[in-house]
Amino acid sequence: MPILPLSESASPRAKAAILLFTLCCLLSTIRILRQAPSPARVSPDNISEQSDQRFAAVKTRLPATGVIGYIGESGNSSVPDYYLTQYALAPLVVDRSTKHAIVIGNFPYSPPSDLPPNLRLLQDFGNGVLLFAGGDAR
Amino acid sequence: MNIVLALGLCLISGCLAISSAWTHEAADRSERLMKLFLSVGFGLSIVSISFFVERLLGIVHIRATDLCLTTLLLGIYFWARSRRKSAHSIVSRLPDLRLPPWLQNFLMASFAISLLAAIYATVLRALVHPHGYGWDAFSIWNLHARFLFLGGMHWREGFSTLIPWSHPDYPLLAPAAIAHFWSYIGQGDPIVPSIISLVFTFATLGLLVSALATLRGVASAALAGIALASTPFFIEQGASQYADIPLSFFFLATVALLHLYQQRSAEIADGRPLGLLVLAGVAASFAAWTKNEGMLFLVAFVVCSILSALRWRRPPASGQLPLTSMRELAVLLLAIAPFLLLIAWFKHSIAPPGDLFANPETMIQKILSPPRYWAILRWYAKQFLRFGTWVVPATALLIVLRFLIPSSGTRRRETARWSSVMTLALTLCGYFAIYVITPNDLFWHLRFSLNRLFLQVWPSALFLFFLFLGRRASLESQTEPNSPRNEANC
Numbered sequence: 001m002p003i004l005p006l007s008e009s010a011s012p013r014a015k016a017a018i019l020l021f022t023l024c025c026l027l028s029t030i031r032i033l034r035q036a037p038s039p040a041r042v043s044p045d046n047i048s049e050q051s052d053q054r055f056a057a058v059k060t061r062l063p064a065t066g067v068i069g070y071i072g073e074s075g076n077s078s079v080p081d082y083y084l085t086q087y088a089l090a091p092l093v094v095d096r097s098t099k100h101a102i103v104i105g106n107f108p109y110s111p112p113s114d115l116p117p118n119l120r121l122l123q124d125f126g127n128g129v130l131l132f133a134g135g136d137a138r
Numbered sequence: 139m140n141i142v143l144a145l146g147l148c149l150i151s152g153c154l155a156i157s158s159a160w161t162h163e164a165a166d167r168s169e170r171l172m173k174l175f176l177s178v179g180f181g182l183s184i185v186s187i188s189f190f191v192e193r194l195l196g197i198v199h200i201r202a203t204d205l206c207l208t209t210l211l212l213g214i215y216f217w218a219r220s221r222r223k224s225a226h227s228i229v230s231r232l233p234d235l236r237l238p239p240w241l242q243n244f245l246m247a248s249f250a251i252s253l254l255a256a257i258y259a260t261v262l263r264a265l266v267h268p269h270g271y272g273w274d275a276f277s278i279w280n281l282h283a284r285f286l287f288l289g290g291m292h293w294r295e296g297f298s299t300l301i302p303w304s305h306p307d308y309p310l311l312a313p314a315a316i317a318h319f320w321s322y323i324g325q326g327d328p329i330v331p332s333i334i335s336l337v338f339t340f341a342t343l344g345l346l347v348s349a350l351a352t353l354r355g356v357a358s359a360a361l362a363g364i365a366l367a368s369t370p371f372f373i374e375q376g377a378s379q380y381a382d383i384p385l386s387f388f389f390l391a392t393v394a395l396l397h398l399y400q401q402r403s404a405e406i407a408d409g410r411p412l413g414l415l416v417l418a419g420v421a422a423s424f425a426a427w428t429k430n431e432g433m434l435f436l437v438a439f440v441v442c443s444i445l446s447a448l449r450w451r452r453p454p455a456s457g458q459l460p461l462t463s464m465r466e467l468a469v470l471l472l473a474i475a476p477f478l479l480l481i482a483w484f485k486h487s488i489a490p491p492g493d494l495f496a497n498p499e500t501m502i503q504k505i506l507s508p509p510r511y512w513a514i515l516r517w518y519a520k521q522f523l524r525f526g527t528w529v530v531p532a533t534a535l536l537i538v539l540r541f542l543i544p545s546s547g548t549r550r551r552e553t554a555r556w557s558s559v560m561t562l563a564l565t566l567c568g569y570f571a572i573y574v575i576t577p578n579d580l581f582w583h584l585r586f587s588l589n590r591l592f593l594q595v596w597p598s599a600l601f602l603f604f605l606f607l608g609r610r611a612s613l614e615s616q617t618e619p620n621s622p623r624n625e626a627n628c
Contacts, residue, residue: 009236009237010235010236010241010608014235014542014543015238015241018245018361019244020538021361021538021539022245022248024530025248025368026251026252026364027528027529027530028368028370028529028530029367030529032255032256032373035259035370037263037266043266044265044267045268045269046269047269049268064292065289065290066292066295067295083273083277083303084276087277087281087284090284090289091284091288091289091292091296093298093300
């Protein structure tokens with residue numbers, strides 16, 4: 001059985017402080033509940049899974065490992081698009097450069113334009129996913 | 139079936155590691171719960187390191203290796219148990235806040251409400267964001283896990299300098315743990331990182347509550363639990379699949395074990411429970427295996443341990459107890475050494491150099507730039523006041539609480555407190571220094587990371603705050619068996 005030292009009862013000020021603190025915590029708990037997604041409308045954010053599915057077909061044409069190049073759209077979505085492409089094509093390393101023998105194109109929102117002259121289209125997999133041969137490999 | 143085996147081996151490994159070093163029988167439920175939550179975190183770290191070593195050595199029979207490891211841990215456990223002294227320790231808690239029954243009941247009810255709300259919100263967030271919330275999950279942690287799991291003999295290519303944005307220099311606790319479970323189920327199911335994230339979130343909360351209940355009492359534990367469970371930012375990050383909450387778990391584990399070691403050292407007549415000190419060192423090592431900030435914490439912890447040992451080389455003042463003697467310091471450093479070697483090897487042979495020290499000239503210019511210091515200080519102050527996105531700022535509430543419930547009494551047995559506070563302070567100073575020399579835009583870096591750095595130390599700060607809140611001089615003189623406070627035990 002634990003031996004507990006006897007302590008003084010909490011003063012009225014201490015009790016009030018603890019009560020106030022706990023009530024303020026519960027206010028934040030209410031905020032947590034209000035910010036939580038509604039259980040009636042749980043719709044998974046499957047952005048990664050959708051990205052995996054977009055690149056599933058082209059992945060069968062790519063080597064299992066190694067480094068390939070990447071070209072994509074400009075704009076606000078360019079960085080997350082590139083990151084998601086790398087995530088989908090791992091364990092391949094996707095270098096954001098067209099100076100590779102194989103280059104993956106990712107144009108989910110608009111058709112590609114102003115492509116570098118070294119790129120030769122090998123196959124269009126639909127949904128903005130393109131496979132290129134790069135002329136000046138590293 | 140495979141996942142059951144993986145989960146079982148993970149938890150058993152953690153339990154065996156904890157029980158081997160925690161050599162005295164658990165006196166009550168709070169202590170058993172503390173062991174359980176520690177076992178969860180330690181188990182995940184063990185399987186993470188085990189998987190990484192298996193990858194390094196090209197071992198393909200993961201299950202057989204894990205079974206061998208578990209058997210080894212079992213052997214160590216039985217050996218430690220055979221050396222265990224038969225007498226149970228006499229546990230003496232620090233005096234808890236003594237509250238009237240109505241307030242105690244209100245506290246318990248509030249804790250239950252905040253805990254249920256935390257579980258509800260975190261699980262819903264995990265369901266809505268199965269791949270994590272924010273970019274870091276799929277661009278760093280889960281990406282590294284995919285390279286480890288899918289890369290085969292070419293897994294090292296995932297740490298290429300061609301993808302510097304994926305932070306290939308980051309340690310691998312989370313990715314290797316995720317890849318470990320994926321290797322059992324044979325696929326990269328996103329539910330694995332999601333569950334690991336949730337496990338660490340609630341293990342941190344559980345460890346905070348059980349550690350305080352063990353060291354002090356139910357009232358302090360409930361208050362700290364309410365504070366953490368009702369921190370909106372903690373809940374938001376709980377399902378994010380980032381590594382900040384696992385890191386906060388190991389920070390807390392280190393601090394809590396250090397205090398438990400000190401407490402037990404004062405109570406046990408037949409020698410210090412060195413196993414607890416070893417566990418504290420191992421927890422700090424696991425922090426270093428989790429994120430680069432953990433390495434900073436480990437260094438700070440070692441420095442403070444050395445200072446503590448040197449500080450007490452001369453005979454201690456009346457009422458003071460040294461935390462670590464030189465012998466115990468040596469044991470601590472020996473415990474940390476294997477993990478430090480592993481991390482050093484990873485940094486040297488696998489991870490490319492980080493970008494922090496890439497340009498010494500620019501770094502020196504930044505160090506000599508006073509406006510940067512001022513800008514960082516302002517952000518620190520802002521974050522200190524706003525941390526957690528509470529309705530009423532948490533730090534202000536805690537300051538008011540401290541003012542209205544002051545502590546008093548002698549400073550006996552506060553060397554663990556000194557060591558813990560100094561470790562956390564040094565860690566925050568280290569973060570400050572990193573911001574001074576960051577190669578990234580300073581305001582961008584502060585905006586997207588400072589709140590998470592504070593989150594890393596938040597559970598430990600709550601632990602220390604509520605461990606010492608309202609402590610009185612009665613600590614020294616009033617120790618009664620069969621105290622009516624026994625009814626307040628977990």
